[in-house]
Amino acid sequence: MPAPRLHVHTREVDPMPDLLEFADPGAPLAWLRRGEGMVGCGIRTRIDISAAEHEPRTPALARAWTLLCADAVVDDEVDLPGTGLIGFGALTFDERSAAASSIVVPAFVVGTRGGRGWVTSIQIEGAEAEADAAGAPQSIPYGPHWAGTLGPGALDADGYQNAVRQALAAIATGEAGKVVVARDLVGTVPEGADLRRLVHELATGYPDTWAYSVDGIIGVSPETLVTARHGLVTARVLAGTRPRGADAPEDAEASAALAASAKDLDEHGYAVHSVLDALAGHTTTLRASEQPFTLELPNVWHLATDVAGELSDGSSALDLIQALHPTAAVAGTPTEAALEVIRRVEPFDRGRYAGPVGWIGADGDGEWAIALRCVQVEPEAVGGVIPVVAHAGAGIVAGSDPESELLETRVKFRPIIDAIA
Numbered sequence: 001m002p003a004p005r006l007h008v009h010t011r012e013v014d015p016m017p018d019l020l021e022f023a024d025p026g027a028p029l030a031w032l033r034r035g036e037g038m039v040g041c042g043i044r045t046r047i048d049i050s051a052a053e054h055e056p057r058t059p060a061l062a063r064a065w066t067l068l069c070a071d072a073v074v075d076d077e078v079d080l081p082g083t084g085l086i087g088f089g090a091l092t093f094d095e096r097s098a099a100a101s102s103i104v105v106p107a108f109v110v111g112t113r114g115g116r117g118w119v120t121s122i123q124i125e126g127a128e129a130e131a132d133a134a135g136a137p138q139s140i141p142y143g144p145h146w147a148g149t150l151g152p153g154a155l156d157a158d159g160y161q162n163a164v165r166q167a168l169a170a171i172a173t174g175e176a177g178k179v180v181v182a183r184d185l186v187g188t189v190p191e192g193a194d195l196r197r198l199v200h201e202l203a204t205g206y207p208d209t210w211a212y213s214v215d216g217i218i219g220v221s222p223e224t225l226v227t228a229r230h231g232l233v234t235a236r237v238l239a240g241t242r243p244r245g246a247d248a249p250e251d252a253e254a255s256a257a258l259a260a261s262a263k264d265l266d267e268h269g270y271a272v273h274s275v276l277d278a279l280a281g282h283t284t285t286l287r288a289s290e291q292p293f294t295l296e297l298p299n300v301w302h303l304a305t306d307v308a309g310e311l312s313d314g315s316s317a318l319d320l321i322q323a324l325h326p327t328a329a330v331a332g333t334p335t336e337a338a339l340e341v342i343r344r345v346e347p348f349d350r351g352r353y354a355g356p357v358g359w360i361g362a363d364g365d366g367e368w369a370i371a372l373r374c375v376q377v378e379p380e381a382v383g384g385v386i387p388v389v390a391h392a393g394a395g396i397v398a399g400s401d402p403e404s405e406l407l408e409t410r411v412k413f414r415p416i417i418d419a420i421a
């Protein structure tokens with residue numbers, strides 16, 4: 001089917017205090033940080049690439065996006081990141097996942113950045129009659145508070161520790177140097193739940209992370225997979241974790257112990273190298289600090305390294321994702337060997353967990369995080385409830401202790417458990 005021709009218009013408006021009021025309660029599209037960002041309203045068109053059709057998927061998605069944008073007529077009076085034609089994207093972790101990798105193009109985008117607000121309308125040529133009657137996004141009052149459930153999934157606590165032992169055995173034989181092993185929690189949210197409440201709670205509880213909600217995956221990620229803006233590329237690499245301490249001295253000790261831990265620095269090094277190697281061919285003057293810093297989140301400390309470089313080959317954010325994903329922060333090293341171990345020891349399909357999530361613009365710029373600290377919400381209710389699944393993982397290297405890794409996944413689940421259950 002030929003790509004529809006899109007007519008796009010961005011105009012400046014007063015910044016909206018709560019962007020989420022404009023999102024769809026049952027299927028919010030959102031990308032937020034520190035009170036700014038964008039929400040999408042309605043769906044104008046979408047691109048879905050599934051494993052059965054294409055392999056690899058990211059270039060297929062990038063091609064379809066370029067095709068969609070090539071013909072679009074864009075009138076952008078604001079010219080900020082996220083204005084003009086954009087799509088919200090969520091890609092699967094594994095090329096073999098049964099889930100689709102998707103880009104969703106909303107009918108309207110409402111955004112705020114640097115104190116400036118805008119509204120973008122996206123219409124399909126020849127389908128003006130279908131355009132929303134009011135011609136503007138509508139604010140929708142929040143629905144009632146709700147509570148969901150989350151409990152053990154396919155890998156319970158013992159099962160997870162066994163999976164970690166299997167990964168350690170693969171590392172001992174030299175099959176892989178690092179493997180990120182995840183476990184799952186399954187549960188439900190009530191049919192008709194206003195999912196914007198979940199996004200709102202996550203975004204306000206974890207303001208320094210990317211709060212996202214795209215096509216059913218909702219979470220708060222501290223890890224920037226890649227941003228591309230006017231030729232500048234950045235990433236924030238995370239790997240190595242400690243729970244926050246119960247009081248100030250214990251907390252300072254947790255951060256210091258993480259910064260000095262040979263095992264965590266080893267785990268972190270794998271992740272940084274995978275990002276530097278992937279970006280090297282696409283950038284000049286690629287820079288990363290020599291030592292990681294400790295990043296403070298409400299639930300954990302992470303070892304973090306910021307990376308920046310200038311784009312040398314005109315790659316789009318999707319091209320860079322193709323080069324980067326999956327990084328050693330979510331798969332391991334070497335990538336293919338680590339993926340094989342993951343497929344063997346994890347008895348579930350990760351879907352979009354640990355996959356790229358973010359937005360892409362018509363010029364190829366965009367902001368993408370790794371979909372961590374998240375829950376995946378099924379599109380349909382079953383018997384009055386909507387099934388959900390959450391995942392959290394930990395990087396396993398030689399010397400990792402299964403019990404500590406289990407504890408680490410518990411603290412990584414905290415944002416989602418606190419917000420849902």
Ligand SMILES: C=C(O[C@H]1C=CC=C(C(=O)O)[C@@H]1O)C(=O)O
Nearest residue numbers: 238239240241329392393394395
């Ligand atoms: C795989 C996850 O976290 C990654 C990101 C930061 C720290 C990590 C770690 O210390 O293991 C993981 O690499 C997750 O949150 O599910």
